[in-house]
Amino acid sequence: MSGHNDNDTLHLDTLRGDCANCFGLCCVALPFTASADFAVGKPAGTPCGNLRDDFRCGIHTRLRDEGFPGCTVYDCFGAGQKVSQVTFGGRDWRRNPDTTQAMFAAFPVVRQLHELLRYLAEVLELKPARPLHGEVRRVLDDTERLTLLSPAELAALDLGAHRRVVGDLLQRAAELVRAGVPGARSKKKNRRGADLMGARLTGADLRGASLRGAYLIAADLTGADLRQADLLGADLRDARLAGADLTGALFLTQPQLNAARGDARTVLPARLARPAHWEA
Structure with missing residues (x-):
């Protein structure tokens, strides 16, 4: 290496x-x-x-x-x-x-x-x-x-x-x-470490948001805009990502995706694979 x-x-x-x-x-x-x-x-x-x-x-x-x-x-x-x-x-x-x-x-x-x-x-x-x-x-x-x-x-x-x-x-x-994403530094997009378990975030504008270490267990992120969002250490177990856009999401790993629930419409960073158990 x-x-x-x-x-x-x-x-x-x-x-x-x-x-x-x-x-x-x-x-x-x-x-x-x-x-x-x-x-x-x-x-x-x-x-x-x-x-x-x-x-x-x-x-x-x-x-x-x-x-x-x-x-x-x-x-x-x-x-x-x-x-x-x-x-x-x-x-x-x-x-x-x-x-x-x-x-x-x-x-x-x-x-x-x-x-x-x-x-x-x-x-x-x-x-x-x-x-x-x-x-x-x-x-x-x-x-x-x-x-x-x-x-x-x-x-x-x-x-x-x-x-x-x-x-x-x-x-x-x-x-x-995140500095290059309009509105990313607003207080409402700083959700670092936030408890968002089961939160209803359907279609939410989370582009450039800081979700570092956030608890997103079973959160509904269907259709959410997560482009350039910081997802380092975010807990995505059973989070619903159907139709969500994760283009350029920061520090998103394959284990996080494998723990979540998405579908064929979920947009992923090119380096990551769509989990086999996701919906078609």
């Missing part, structure tokens, strides 16, 4: 989970609780009952039907293959049980770092944020170097401090983009 000046878009293409080169880390290292998202629960460090010997999911094509929609909205942003093939050099936890504890501890740290890489790479595609690109490239390089730390170094990493550095850059980048 070097050569940022040559082709920055490569980062967005490669920061996706590659299950074929991962040791099923999300299916083992992470805990989940029996709920609407998971048919059964399990503690961290215990393999999911659906994990096969080849580290593939035995019900991958039937996850929603079998009661595991939570699995379909998760993405490690490429951290799984990084930890499996780079941090631990291809030594899997089944044949090398001495790696288990360190590998499972390293995975969520690298996953957070890869998510930050995903956002930083997006900033490099934003023309209004060009004044920040030099600084962003430096921080992106620093973040990538952190992903290559040893397991012990990852365990000692002050991840919170690094997240604050990246968060400041992302905020500044979003402000530069």
Whole structure:
């Protein structure tokens, strides 16, 4: 993941989970609780009952039907293959049980770092944020170097401090983009961290709005204008996005879309795929 000046878009293409080169880390290292998202629960460090010997999911094509929609909205942003093939050099936890504890501890740290890489790479595609690109490239390089730390170094990493550095850059980048959207800086469009669970926002003008960290669970955003809206960390679980326009939406990720409900009329950024479970 070097050569940022040559082709920055490569980062967005490669920061996706590659299950074929991962040791099923999300299916083992992470805990989940029996709920609407998971048919059964399990503690961290215990393999999911659906994990096969080849580290593939035995019900991958039937996850929603079998009661595991939570699995379909998760993405490690490429951290799984990084930890499996780079941090631990291809030594899997089944044949090398001495790696288990360190590998499972390293995975969520690298996953957070890869998510930050995903956002930083997006900033490099934003023309209004060009004044920040030099600084962003430096921080992106620093973040990538952190992903290559040893397991012990990852365990000692002050991840919170690094997240604050990246968060400041992302905020500044979003402000530069939103500054070019008429009316985006009005108070009514600052909904950062707002509780909008179940809100009726059909056809709402949210172009350029700050919805960073907003709770939009089950909100009705049918036909809403979300162009250039800042959606970093927004909770879109079961949000209705039928016919909504998400062109240029900032920091929107595939897991957020997978958790939402849209249709064929929903306009998406080119880098994101329309979820298979959405309505035709």
